[in-house]
Amino acid sequence: MSGYSNCYLLALAVLLLLVAIDANSQTEPRKVKTVVFRSPKFVLKPGSVANKYYYNIDFPKGHVAIKDFHAEVVDKAGHPVPLYETYLHHWVVVRYYQQKSNELNTSDIIVGGNSGICDGVLNQHFGLGSETRKTATYVPDPYGIEIGNPKDVPEGYEERWVLNLHAIDTRGVEDRLGCNECKCDLYNVTKDEDGQAIEPDYIGGLRCCYDKTRCRVKHGFKGSKKGLYLKYTVKYVEWDASIVPVKIYILDVTDTWKKPENPTAKAKHQCQIEYSVKSCYANGANFGCTDTCSANGANFGCTDTKKVSVPFPTGGDVIYGVAHQHTGGAGSTLHGEDGRVICSSHPIYGKGKGPGNEAGYVVGMSTCYPKPGSIKIMKGETVTLLTNYSSFRRHTGVMSLFYLLVAEPSPN
Ligand SMILES: *[C@@H]1O[C@H](CO)[C@@H](O)[C@H](O)[C@H]1NC(C)=O
Ligand SMILES: *[C@@H]1O[C@H](CO)[C@@H](O)[C@H](O)[C@H]1NC(C)=O
Numbered sequence: 346m347s348g349y350s351n352c353y354l355l356a357l358a359v360l361l362l363l364v365a366i367d368a369n370s371q372t373e374p375r376k377v378k379t380v381v382f383r384s385p386k387f388v389l390k391p392g393s394v395a396n397k398y399y400y401n402i403d404f405p406k407g408h409v410a411i412k413d414f415h416a417e418v419v420d421k422a423g424h425p426v427p428l429y430e431t432y433l434h435h436w437v438v439v440r441y442y443q444q445k446s447n448e449l450n451t452s453d454i455i456v457g458g459n460s461g462i463c464d465g466v467l468n469q470h471f472g473l474g475s476e477t478r479k480t481a482t483y484v485p486d487p488y489g490i491e492i493g494n495p496k497d498v499p500e501g502y503e504e505r506w507v508l509n510l511h512a513i514d515t516r517g518v519e520d521r522l523g524c525n526e527c528k529c530d531l532y533n534v535t536k537d538e539d540g541q542a543i544e545p546d547y548i549g550g551l552r553c554c555y556d557k558t559r560c561r562v563k564h565g566f567k568g569s570k571k572g573l574y575l576k577y578t579v580k581y582v583e584w585d586a587s588i589v590p591v592k593i594y595i596l597d598v599t600d601t602w603k604k605p606e607n608p609t610a611k612a613k614h615q616c617q618i619e620y621s622v623k624s625c626y627a628n629g630a631n632f633g634c635t636d637t638c639s640a641n642g643a644n645f646g647c648t649d650t651k652k653v654s655v656p657f658p659t660g661g662d663v664i665y666g667v668a669h670q671h672t673g674g675a676g677s678t679l680h681g682e683d684g685r686v687i688c689s690s691h692p693i694y695g696k697g698k699g700p701g702n703e704a705g706y707v708v709g710m711s712t713c714y715p716k717p718g719s720i721k722i723m724k725g726e727t728v729t730l731l732t733n734y735s736s737f738r739r740h741t742g743v744m745s746l747f748y749l750l751v752a753e754p755s756p757n
């Protein structure tokens with residue numbers, strides 16, 4: 346009997362000790378909440394394009410830190426839809442503030458965008474394209490993307506979120522890549538959405554695949570209308586003082602910013618968002634290609650490299666980095682002023698059939714999670730974004746962005 350109770354007491358003591366150790370190591374257990382939402386339904390038929398803006402979408406409420414944001418296109422039954430059926434050109438989620446009483450009228454909207462650096466555009470907090478399924482987006486502890494801080498919301502307003510989603514139904518189309526790259530001839534478009542004539546040298550890009558346009562479908566192809574949704578899964582924790590906020594920056598290789606004449610003035614950025622890659626095969630050695638490319642047509646020795654150098658507005662620790670590239674993308678690197686690598690991110694191409702692994706598509710981007718404190722950007726440091734695309738064939742409407750999460754040094 347006494348042997349049993351001694352053993353019992355010992356076990357209890359060990360248990361209590363373990364509980365005590367556990368309580369010490371997790372002084373503030375953070376409860377990560379996961380919520381799953383669906384966008385309003387959008388309907389596509391073979392060849393058609395949806396470019397939608399959904400205001401005031403479902404989103405976590407209150408003062409919280411976003412830890413992860415994952416999105417993908419699903420059908421009515423909730424099944425993931427492969428990219429060769431519905432190409433997800435992009436989705437972006439932008440914060441704005443609006444008067445509480447106002448639902449439909451968007452005239453009073455104040456954009457509460459990210460921390461830069463493209464003035465007026467690319468101001469999303471979250472957003473990706475075809476790579477959405479295989480790109481890591483979690484924010485490691487102790488960091489978080491702070492939202493819903495009442496101090497940031499103008500009096501009488503509330504924080505809301507708008508989703509812009511651009512998808513192309515490529516079932517039965519003549520040229521899938523051409524449709525995805527928005528080649529104007531395939532869309533039979535001569536004017537853009539605003540009625541402006543498309544210049545003859547504008548071969549492709551978003552101006553030719555706006556909402557309700559249609560890419561050329563194979564003669565006689567029949568396919569039914571499809572109701573689709575963007576499903577998005579958000580992970581977050583309630584805000585507390587132990588969370589370190591991160592700022593969001595997006596750099597664009599097409600930024601044609603100018604150094605202001607007044608050295609104390611803020612640089613004005615002009616991000617074009619898209620550009621084209623000329624084919625080295627058709628044009629010989631004009632684009633920095635070696636003879637290898639035009640001589641044997643093999644997909645090597647022929648890379649289109651583009652770069653931009655911009656001053657970084659603030660400094661801090663890089664917590665996360667990822668590039669955005671389209672098909673043909675061959676990697677992108679952000680360098681510091683001294684040439685060091687801040688982050689290098691490469692596309693992951695699908696190799697099979699299922700959603701998340703569609704052959705030939707960019708199904709993910711590799712990401713950087715530097716050990717906190719190991720990669721810093723100094724305030725005002727000139728950083729250089731270098732990006733590569735294969736120029737084996739021409740590409741239109743390509744993009745090269747770099748998305749960074751940066752934690753500013755704490756004031757003390
Ligand atoms: C939207 O609201 C503004 C003022 O907030 C008002 O001037 C305008 O007429 C409204 N537009 C519509 C379509 O209701
Ligand atoms: C292309 O557009 C023109 C005029 O906008 C129209 O006459 C023609 O039928 C269209 N072609 C196709 C294949 O849709």
Ligand SMILES: *[C@@H]1O[C@H](CO)[C@@H](O)[C@H](O)[C@H]1NC(C)=O
Nearest residue numbers: 648650675676677678689733
């Ligand atoms: C881009 O290509 C150049 C050569 O054309 C190479 O030196 C560089 O490492 C490449 N960068 C990336 C990020 O792949």
